[in-house]
Amino acid sequence: MGAGSETSASTMAWATHLLLSNPDCLSRLRSELTQAASSSSQPGCLTHMDLKSLPYLNAVIKETLRLRPAATRVMREMDITVTAHAFGPDGVERQYHIPEGTGVEISIYSLQRNPQIWLRASEFWPERWLEADAEDEEDWGVVGVIKSHVRNKGVGTSQG
Ligand code: HEM
Numbered sequence: 001m002g003a004g005s006e007t008s009a010s011t012m013a014w015a016t017h018l019l020l021s022n023p024d025c026l027s028r029l030r031s032e033l034t035q036a037a038s039s040s041s042q043p044g045c046l047t048h049m050d051l052k053s054l055p056y057l058n059a060v061i062k063e064t065l066r067l068r069p070a071a072t073r074v075m076r077e078m079d080i081t082v083t084a085h086a087f088g089p090d091g092v093e094r095q096y097h098i099p100e101g102t103g104v105e106i107s108i109y110s111l112q113r114n115p116q117i118w119l120r121a122s123e124f125w126p127e128r129w130l131e132a133d134a135e136d137e138e139d140w141g142v143v144g145v146i147k148s149h150v151r152n153k154g155v156g157t158s159q160g
Pocket residue numbers: 003004005007008011069070071073074075
């Protein structure tokens with residue numbers, strides 16, 4: 001990974017591509033930005049403080065990072081021994097014993113596109129993040145060790 005520059009540049013490029021490929025999203029974002037700029041404390045100019053009133057922009061960034069993560073995987077070494085359960089492609093649940101010291105690779109890309117976790121997994125759908133912004137923490141799903149920011153209703157389904 002080219003530290004912060006390559007990751008930021010490629011994410012911006014993907015956001016542009018995804019917005020141009022989804023004109024409805026681009027239009028909604030443009031409306032939000034135009035409205036925020038006119039009601040900003042410095043009219044016509046958006047400041048860092050205005051980010052709080054730009055939920056759709058935040059949703060677009062999150063959705064871009066989900067679909068096109070600049071870092072597609074991370075490597076880690078287990079510092080504890082764990083027994084984990086997971087379903088294979090055949091749908092059968094298996095138990096995995098992972099001893100301390102084992103090197104593991106976590107595929108960010110696969111997790112973020114898994115249709116068992118995400119509704120409409122392969123679609124650019126920023127609205128999913130607006131719904132997940134609900135304050136009810138219990139409504140949010142936890143998948144493995146990653147708090148998924150996906151409502152429970154999305155887990156275990158592949159509906160689209
Ligand atoms: C879209 C933009 C970015 C993405 C997707 C991204 C992604 C990541 C990921 C996945 C890691 C963890 C790597 C690992 O532990 O194996 C990481 C680490 C790091 N990133 Fe970024 N990054 C981004 C932007 C930046 C920027 C702008 C900076 C600095 C200005 C930065 C500085 C760092 C540093 C210092 C670490 C190491 C942190 C540590 O291990 O203590 N990143 N980044």
